Amino acid sequence: MGNNISDIIERYLKRILQQSQSGVIEVQRSELAELFQCVPSQINYVISTRFSVDHGYVVESKRGGGGYIRIRRIDLDEHAPLVSLVRSMGSTISQREAESVIDRLRREQVVSEREAAMLRAAVRREVLNVDLPYRDELRARLLTQMLLALSAAVQRAEDDARPQR
Amino acid sequence: MGNNISDIIERYLKRILQQSQSGVIEVQRSELAELFQCVPSQINYVISTRFSVDHGYVVESKRGGGGYIRIRRIDLDEHAPLVSLVRSMGSTISQREAESVIDRLRREQVVSEREAAMLRAAVRREVLNVDLPYRDELRARLLTQMLLALSAAVQRAEDDARPQR
DNA sequence: ATAATTAAGGTCAGAAATGGTCAAAGTCAA
DNA sequence: TTGACTTTGACCATTTCTGACCTTAATTAT
Incomplete structure (x- = not known):
């Protein structure tokens, strides 16, 4: 800071x-x-x-x-924080906006520090390295898909913990 | 020197x-x-x-x-597996190769299931959606940077992945 | 009541403060 | 002499800071 x-x-x-x-x-x-x-x-x-x-x-x-x-x-939706967050995101996102989303997920402990570090790396412009405006579209796809994947992983983990369907 | x-x-x-x-x-x-x-x-x-x-x-x-x-x-001793892996990766990587790297990291418990899920999402060609050969370069940058970020992340007990409630 | 005045806060464009990129020119050892 | 490495500078991108001008609400004066 x-x-x-x-x-x-x-x-x-x-x-x-x-x-x-x-x-x-x-x-x-x-x-x-x-x-x-x-x-x-x-x-x-x-x-x-x-x-x-x-x-x-x-x-x-x-x-x-x-x-x-x-x-x-404002706190995220308790039951499906990732899904509802993804729904509110557009098809384009700047690095700054992406970082604010990641900070928020971290603040509410939806993601670990390690996970946040990976997300931050993935949204950096030097890493994406494609020209605007495609970069912002790529970043949006990456962020939403990674969060959805995370959400699915959480879901699977919960299902496994409760095998009686 | x-x-x-x-x-x-x-x-x-x-x-x-x-x-x-x-x-x-x-x-x-x-x-x-x-x-x-x-x-x-x-x-x-x-x-x-x-x-x-x-x-x-x-x-x-x-x-x-x-x-x-x-x-x-990056502390080489403490995180040797990831760093040496990152070093051994080239500037280009296919989806198949990336997935096998991720699988191996998962097997060796270097990454959690949640982290692996995010990585797999990030290397998918539909998500990257840029033309070859740039896609393979982008994928390599993403993977190396995300893994490196993981190495750099300060690890504390409280940071461990926790299920969302 | 109405009008004038005062006390807030909002917008926006431009300046200032940083850092980034890239290609051309320079240097030096093999 | 050539090729790798270094140095330089012109031009670009991003973030922060500032001030002139605008809008809204409460209070006071007529």
């Missing part, structure tokens, strides 16, 4: 999000900007690049007096 | 890599170039010729503000 302001703000928000049991926090844009000595729009940048739906967050806000920005962490 | 700039930079990087306990270092390309009085792209040359996969390193980078180049050394 880098040393730029965006990363610092990201860590701050994730920390207080963690501390709040509810998984929801409310902050004020101008106050945050003041705290971190940056322009207010930087907060929007951090939110849009690190707290997107792909990352598993929903952000709402209100303008005017008493305004706020509310960040809510 | 010559005395050209590339060799000097190589020695420098290996020295600080040695000094760092974690086996990972992060450097800034422009800073290094400044330090050794060379053009920035020389750093890329050094990295690609001396810190490649077959040398046992994994390199990642990030552009933009707060960018970096991260070099990670």
